Amino acid sequence: MSRVFIYVCLLLSLPCWSQKGETANPTLESLTNFTNIRDFTVSTSGLEGYCTIQSPLGELSYIVRVQKTDASGWSNPQLVRFSGQFMDLEPFLSGDGLKLYFASNRPLDSIKSKSKDFDIWYVQRDDLASSWSDPINLGTPVNTKADEFYPSIVANGSLYFTSTRTGTKGKDDIFYSQLQEGEFKTPISLETINTEGYEFNAYVSPKEDFMIFTAYQRKDGMGSGDLYISYRDKNKKWGTSINLGNEINSKAMDYCPFYDFRTHTLYLTSRRSVIENDKKYKSLEAIEKAINAYSNGYSRVYDINFDPENYINRKQKDSL
Template sequence: MKTKILIVFFISVFFVSGQETLSVAAAFPQFIEFDKVRDFTMNQLGTEAYFSIQSQTEEISVITVVHKEAASWSQPKIVPFSGTYRDFEPFLSPDGLRLYFVSNRPLHDSISEPKDFDIWYVERSEKSKEWSKPINLGSPVNTEHNEFYPSLAENGNLYFTSDSPQAIGQDDIFFSEYIDGKYSQPITLSKSINSEGFEYNAYISKNESYLIFGGYNREDGKGSGDLYISFKVNDKWAKAKPLPIPINSKYMDYCPFMDEENHILYFTSRRSKNPESPMTHLGALKEFLNSYQNGNSRLYKAKINLSILK
């Protein structure tokens, strides 16, 4: 068992009028014992949250749930439908009655071999009820290619990542409209968002007024993966802009989720804090390896007024 070192840190920089400082904090420092923690989603009351826990090699990837009791979060529990295959990237629907996620599980119980990554969901009739067995979202969203990171607006419209040949680049953000209870043929979003490189992990606001997503090694980025935002103007997506430092860093920053009621952005980062002294003895090395900012995937949060970015 790793030594638990509970470190709550903040990184602040001067920003712009309307928001004097922008601070990034560890979202769940109490879960430092796990190697990789990522992919956050939460209900609108802020009392139920889901995220992925992975092994170092990511061969093990499970979805976990925590509940807020009084002012503190419970210990994470693996959800009943996860633990056999690689499950990650949960997204709780705005009404809290469906949980979407990504998995390589086979389509049928009689098949033991995993398949490519598809979007799945579980559902419940009431928020107090148990989740159903996983249901594959099916075509036209799921294909023989990989589909990742589902995010839904209040009207049911779906945004997700795919490496389909229809992509402009390597991975693109796709959109599928929800019409009469069915999803339309997905289309790739415009070059205001997608490029010839990798775009991924899109969070769509409930009213579809903005989209936050990840872009890899783009010219206007800070290095590695960065988070970008695009606003819808006259029913078209405006050219995406990178989110400011310290949300973006020279490290991999990805997997956004917005608590829209409280203006808090949750995201995953692999940032690493430079040791204050050389690693000349095992004590210092262990302290760094067991710290929150050690280069592993961790959850972070930042209170931000997105309207000043328009």
């Protein structure tokens, strides 16, 4: 079963009840004229961001750039020069801001117009004022005939990503590919993270001390996809996944995490909704306002203050 098919099915079953996760704040309100907004990545300066805009069923998917306008706002989006023809999504900006990784179904040969499976690509630039290059396919052994998604690059250049390749534990799994002498090595499945179900969209901290990812419909979940956190120990082993709970998660799909260390902000994408199906609306204007609310069941980007170190310390105290 393809990940795109799962995405469409989830969109067709959007929730219509009030959600938990009330502490998350709307982000990118300048983009609400687009049905679905997701996959937010921010530069280390906090002044530049990239995200994905999509049509209602996800058949159109493009990457846009936004700039910080003030303490609380972002500019109107600009389509990046390399996007607009094929399905591009899930951008991730490198720490120095000189490479932008993303997933795309664009063909390997620029002459061909037929799309292929999803691979991880990147563009690069000489400095922060320069234009992005043409897209470059990351190649084997990272990319395969299966789908590869959601790149996350750590400080040493190594890569974490999602793949649907065969021979793994579940449907979608999270993989790690070490960068050695400028080359990515054979990807390794994260055995302590992956299950027989769906694990995907992992953000990994630059020092690789924690990871936030989405797991779909786990027994301890809240109903759909939830964000989980895992910490890596001194032996470089990823620990037991912890559900981030209803302070962050909702009954809807919560996914696509990104953490901004500068502001201690966790960005996430969510399909949560504040629409109440048992409320009586007295006017068409009230109905229109409810339908067009930021949290209306479509994919939207949210932010929440979050400290991974304090979170695990609090969890450890609660377990005593």
